Amino acid sequence: MAERLFFSVPLSRISQLELIRLQARLGAEMSGPARVVPAANFHLTLAFLGSVSQQQKAALLARWESLVVPEVSLELDQLAYWHRAGVICATTSRTPMALGQLAHRMRQDAAEHGLHRSHAPFRPHVSLFRSVSQLSRELPAITPVPLHINEVDLMVSVFEPHGVEYHSVRRWGGAGSLSPGNEPR
Numbered sequence: 001m002a003e004r005l006f007f008s009v010p011l012s013r014i015s016q017l018e019l020i021r022l023q024a025r026l027g028a029e030m031s032g033p034a035r036v037v038p039a040a041n042f043h044l045t046l047a048f049l050g051s052v053s054q055q056q057k058a059a060l061l062a063r064w065e066s067l068v069v070p071e072v073s074l075e076l077d078q079l080a081y082w083h084r085a086g087v088i089c090a091t092t093s094r095t096p097m098a099l100g101q102l103a104h105r106m107r108q109d110a111a112e113h114g115l116h117r118s119h120a121p122f123r124p125h126v127s128l129f130r131s132v133s134q135l136s137r138e139l140p141a142i143t144p145v146p147l148h149i150n151e152v153d154l155m156v157s158v159f160e161p162h163g164v165e166y167h168s169v170r171r172w173g174g175a176g177s178l179s180p181g182n183e184p185r
């Protein structure tokens, strides 16, 4: 059975709380069918892989087995509304080079192995609202939300009756690097 997979960066509890506060502030102004992204679904996508067969997934995991996650900091310092996607997200005016390079490698690897080919440039973001058909007024300036990045997940996206759920299939970096067979000596 194929699965919908993507590489992403998880968010710390502190960053999640700051983004929940931001959602509450914006939500008061939101009209129409806009949906609030639940904090459990907050993530920063590095590369969307599309529908991946079990065979492709095993090969993908083998290729990325020894991934070393770069330690980088970034600030989510602005809001953006992406009309075509119907998304309001927190994004950054400065992408750390190491993060951009990792996203590029992952996207290139996916395209080279018959998975999703990304065309849009990598723009680090965390989606806060979906199905936003229009903005009633300009998005406000925000206090930057700092993110300290040292972990990467391979995530599976599952459609449940109550909405989409994301689950980590494999984590690299941070505590995730202590998975069996990858323990420090």
Ligand code: 3AM
Binding pocket: 006, 043, 044, 045, 048, 125, 126, 127, 157
């Ligand atoms: O944009 P966020 O990070 O909220 O980036 C999309 C999404 O999350 C991307 O994968 C993430 C998890 O669903 N994504 C989903 N569908 C996509 C598609 N058809 C897609 N990227 C490109 N094409």
